[in-house]
Amino acid sequence: MAEPLAIETVELRKHYDGMEALRGLTLAVPKGSIFGFLGRNGAGKTTTIKVLLGMARPSGGDARVFGLAARDEQASVEIRRRTGFVSDDKELYPYFTVGEMVRFTAAFYPRWRTELEARYLRAFELPADRKVKALSHGMRTKLALLLAFCRGAELLVLDEPTSGLDPAMTEEVLQALVSHVAREEMTVFFSSHQIAEVDQIADRVAIIDRGRTVVSGGLDDLRERYCRIQFVFDGDAPEHAFRAPGVERTRRKGRVLTVTSSAGSSALVDEARALRPVSIDVTPIALKDIFLETVITEEA
Amino acid sequence: MLWYKSWLETRSRFFIGLALVICSAVGVVLLYPKVQQLLVTLPGTELGGEIGRKVREAALLASDYRGYIWSQWYRQNLIQLWTIFAVILGAGGLVSQMSGGGALFTLSLPASRREHVIVRAAAGLAELFILALVPSLLIPVLSPAVGQSYAVADALVHALCLFVAGTVFFSLAFLLSTVFTDVWRPLLLALCAAAVLALAEQFVDGLWRYGVIGTMSGERYFRGGGLPWAGLVISAAVSASLIYLASTNLARRDF
Numbered sequence: 001m002a003e004p005l006a007i008e009t010v011e012l013r014k015h016y017d018g019m020e021a022l023r024g025l026t027l028a029v030p031k032g033s034i035f036g037f038l039g040r041n042g043a044g045k046t047t048t049i050k051v052l053l054g055m056a057r058p059s060g061g062d063a064r065v066f067g068l069a070a071r072d073e074q075a076s077v078e079i080r081r082r083t084g085f086v087s088d089d090k091e092l093y094p095y096f097t098v099g100e101m102v103r104f105t106a107a108f109y110p111r112w113r114t115e116l117e118a119r120y121l122r123a124f125e126l127p128a129d130r131k132v133k134a135l136s137h138g139m140r141t142k143l144a145l146l147l148a149f150c151r152g153a154e155l156l157v158l159d160e161p162t163s164g165l166d167p168a169m170t171e172e173v174l175q176a177l178v179s180h181v182a183r184e185e186m187t188v189f190f191s192s193h194q195i196a197e198v199d200q201i202a203d204r205v206a207i208i209d210r211g212r213t214v215v216s217g218g219l220d221d222l223r224e225r226y227c228r229i230q231f232v233f234d235g236d237a238p239e240h241a242f243r244a245p246g247v248e249r250t251r252r253k254g255r256v257l258t259v260t261s262s263a264g265s266s267a268l269v270d271e272a273r274a275l276r277p278v279s280i281d282v283t284p285i286a287l288k289d290i291f292l293e294t295v296i297t298e299e300a
Numbered sequence: 301m302l303w304y305k306s307w308l309e310t311r312s313r314f315f316i317g318l319a320l321v322i323c324s325a326v327g328v329v330l331l332y333p334k335v336q337q338l339l340v341t342l343p344g345t346e347l348g349g350e351i352g353r354k355v356r357e358a359a360l361l362a363s364d365y366r367g368y369i370w371s372q373w374y375r376q377n378l379i380q381l382w383t384i385f386a387v388i389l390g391a392g393g394l395v396s397q398m399s400g401g402g403a404l405f406t407l408s409l410p411a412s413r414r415e416h417v418i419v420r421a422a423a424g425l426a427e428l429f430i431l432a433l434v435p436s437l438l439i440p441v442l443s444p445a446v447g448q449s450y451a452v453a454d455a456l457v458h459a460l461c462l463f464v465a466g467t468v469f470f471s472l473a474f475l476l477s478t479v480f481t482d483v484w485r486p487l488l489l490a491l492c493a494a495a496v497l498a499l500a501e502q503f504v505d506g507l508w509r510y511g512v513i514g515t516m517s518g519e520r521y522f523r524g525g526g527l528p529w530a531g532l533v534i535s536a537a538v539s540a541s542l543i544y545l546a547s548t549n550l551a552r553r554d555f
Contacts, residue, residue: 016554050554050555053407053408054407055404055407055408055554055555056554056555057552057554073412073413073551074412076412077410077411077412078410080408080409080410081410083408085404085405085408087404087405087408089404091400091401091402091403091404091405092402092405093305093308093401093402093405094400094401094402095308095309096308100308103301104301104304104305105409107301108301108409108410108411109410144405147405
């Protein structure tokens, strides 16, 4: 039986003034997962989030959250009722105090978590009477997280939650997120171009590039499938078009042929034996290398 | 709570506007004895043409308290001030809040864009209504201070004419604010439109009687012709259409 999905997009497209921000993006975010949405700047991460939350209309394809069509105005309101969101810019209302901001947001959510509100106001050391415009970027991020956490939401959508934060604040925010999700049953969908933080907290990832998904799956599964195989030959490495599945990238340099595979190493190694390499070295690759390999391959 | 947000966003503009129109009302009433003294010393003008006619008409109107209040205040000072604040209160909103105003946070709330438009328009119109009503009611309240009286009914009718017709400028700025991402272009364009309309109504025969500015001044009522129903209905219809267009424009906009 298929996993129930919190978010699903199929061939999602979005044009802005002749520019294609999304070019057939397909995603499946299972309920209960912590889903890292990776991509370079301008890859289409924020556009995808805006489409999912009804802030931008898709030009084609389908986007669903909790099975509801994101393009439908009424369904979109229901999606937002069940979703906590932190935007990339962390902009809130500068003329509100922290306390007013909390009361204002709480009024929209019948399932607002008052006990969580008190806990996070203390933990994040947010002064209730301070104006939002007087908060530092880090404090504003914490307030935005509090407002998202306390909604009683089933889904958290975080767009670059740690952008602009120093390493200590980044760690604090990630720890807060991880411990919140550990206590509450929810799905987290967060975009980032910081591979280390996705590696730290996500259990599933999608890597997108120029509006399309290039890699998607469970993080453990990706780590298992992706590897780098180095073949060393007596003379110059031969030019060879591998037939084995999952060849992402091939590089020849002198006597060394390096292949990046997304389908394990055995079929490739079997095929390469016919080329008579003098040594074969298989190494697992980290998420950062998967990201770089797939994005650079796409660029090539 | 969207009401509260709209109020916090516009309250400083509203209070500045209210303070100015109140000062204007107080000033116009308290200056009446001075104007009367000046009128006595004014030599009879023999100027010909349109200018002479206007001077003679102004002097004639100012010789009577009701005429003075209408010609100095309802027809000039209040219309000008009120129109400026109608445009200022109509400008701004979600689109201009894209940079630094928390528009994405607002759009992440479980409220439809139509709700955002309705609440913001209603809050702005309520503020404008107060900007028309309070200073108008001050006239009958303050008049005994200069030994005069002014009918509350007259004040209410003029406030109504000013508000209903003048909402056209609020709605125009409101619509333009869903088109442009800054606050300045809606402000400037709506003020330019008001200035052009005022000039057109001055120089095109017959337009003053049915136009927005003419209806705002309540001239027909002042001259004993009853309420300017045609102007009021046309203005209200134009206002409603502009707000509907703003709502449609915002609903289809990408953020």
